[in-house]
Amino acid sequence: MKNRLSLKIIAIILIISALFLFTACGNKQDPSVPPSHDNALTSKVVLFIGDGMGPNHVYNTELYTGASLYFSSFTTKTEVDTNSASGLTDSSAAATAMATGVRVKNGTLALDSSGNAIVSITELAKTDGYGTGVVTSDEITGATPSGFSAHAKSRNNSAEILLSQKDAKLDLLLGSGDYSSVYPNLFAEQGWTWANKFSEVNTEQKRFVATFSGVGHSNGTDDKPTLTQLASYAIDYMEANYPTGYFLMIEGAKIDKASHSGDISEMMLNQIDFSEAIKTVDQKLSAIGGGYSIIVTADHETGGLQKANSKAEITDDLYTTTGHTDTKVGLYFKSTLTTIPEIINKEAILNTDIFLLCKQLLGIA
Numbered sequence: 001m002k003n004r005l006s007l008k009i010i011a012i013i014l015i016i017s018a019l020f021l022f023t024a025c026g027n028k029q030d031p032s033v034p035p036s037h038d039n040a041l042t043s044k045v046v047l048f049i050g051d052g053m054g055p056n057h058v059y060n061t062e063l064y065t066g067a068s069l070y071f072s073s074f075t076t077k078t079e080v081d082t083n084s085a086s087g088l089t090d091s092s093a094a095a096t097a098m099a100t101g102v103r104v105k106n107g108t109l110a111l112d113s114s115g116n117a118i119v120s121i122t123e124l125a126k127t128d129g130y131g132t133g134v135v136t137s138d139e140i141t142g143a144t145p146s147g148f149s150a151h152a153k154s155r156n157n158s159a160e161i162l163l164s165q166k167d168a169k170l171d172l173l174l175g176s177g178d179y180s181s182v183y184p185n186l187f188a189e190q191g192w193t194w195a196n197k198f199s200e201v202n203t204e205q206k207r208f209v210a211t212f213s214g215v216g217h218s219n220g221t222d223d224k225p226t227l228t229q230l231a232s233y234a235i236d237y238m239e240a241n242y243p244t245g246y247f248l249m250i251e252g253a254k255i256d257k258a259s260h261s262g263d264i265s266e267m268m269l270n271q272i273d274f275s276e277a278i279k280t281v282d283q284k285l286s287a288i289g290g291g292y293s294i295i296v297t298a299d300h301e302t303g304g305l306q307k308a309n310s311k312a313e314i315t316d317d318l319y320t321t322t323g324h325t326d327t328k329v330g331l332y333f334k335s336t337l338t339t340i341p342e343i344i345n346k347e348a349i350l351n352t353d354i355f356l357l358c359k360q361l362l363g364i365a
């Protein structure tokens with residue numbers, strides 16, 4: 001009787017151990033087998049953020065050039081409420097809302113009011129085996145790229161951002177800034193390769209960060225490539241390394257900067273390059289085939305830009321403020337999906353819904 005009981009106990013222990021081992025092995029990803037992302041609606045998602053791009057930025061640029069911006073012809077559109085926990089948003093709180101689904105106070109990057117890190121879409125995507133990348137025409141430590149790649153108390157503390165960024169769950173980080181004293185050392189420890197020339201980028205690099213002396217809107221050079229060149233490379237990189245699925249955030253930062261200084265010509269040039277980057281990405285993904293989604297939006301409106309009635313009226317005088325406004329921004333969606341996701345199939349959404357949309361598209365629970 002006693003023997004039988006101990007045999008039973010041993011059998012139960014064996015079954016439990018076997019189950020445990022089975023589950024543990026099941027969770028472990030074999031690196032040679034790319035994840036299939038079966039739960040994804042589209043396993044490739046590219047989020048484009050035109051910093052400061054309000055509806056009249058789009059309208060006036062189209063009136064000036066006499067041509068549609070590439071993304072404005074996307075058939076699925078809605079409006080986004082851009083406010084933060086502080087009310088009128090800045091770019092760090094806006095990036096945090098889109099990256100984490102949580103509205104925080106201005107100045108904060110993916111931290112809650114107690115200073116705890118809020119998990120971001122790039123971290124969730126990496127846990128699910130996706131390739132992840134952040135591309136910007138701003139400095140790497142700018143507020144928008146940082147919202148998707150760091151957790152920091154202050155958007156102005158680049159040392160704090162860099163310390164967090166080196167641990168980012170990213171494969172690719174591209175933008176501008178002179179970090180030659182920081183990246184090779186600090187980031188090399190975490191397995192990053194670093195470059196500052198566009199001729200040095202290739203798709204073989206693993207965990208790759210490139211910071212150029214600038215990112216321009218036209219006539220790209222080795223030191224100062226264009227956003228379109230960076231976006232094109234980012235797709236090549238992801239297709240080479242994560243052909244089954246990836247998440248990319250690509251920011252056109254200078255629509256905002258030109259609008260802060262009330263320079264409408266510079267704003268339009270940057271917006272045209274932003275549109276070119278979207279066109280390039282869409283054409284590449286369409287040629288490759290398979291499911292993908294492109295989301296184009298802005299973090300907020302900058303400059304209180306008025307609508308012009310004619311091309312002749314398009315002057316710097318259309319700006320009514322040097323700061324941000326709470327004007328709703330557009331969201332433009334293009335996808336291989338035949339049904340529009342419920343989250344955006346309404347007249348207006350919140351900036352936090354963009355996080356939910358990305359999560360749903362990638363099939364992240």
Ligand SMILES: [Zn+2]
Binds near residue numbers: 052256260
């Ligand atoms: Zn701004």
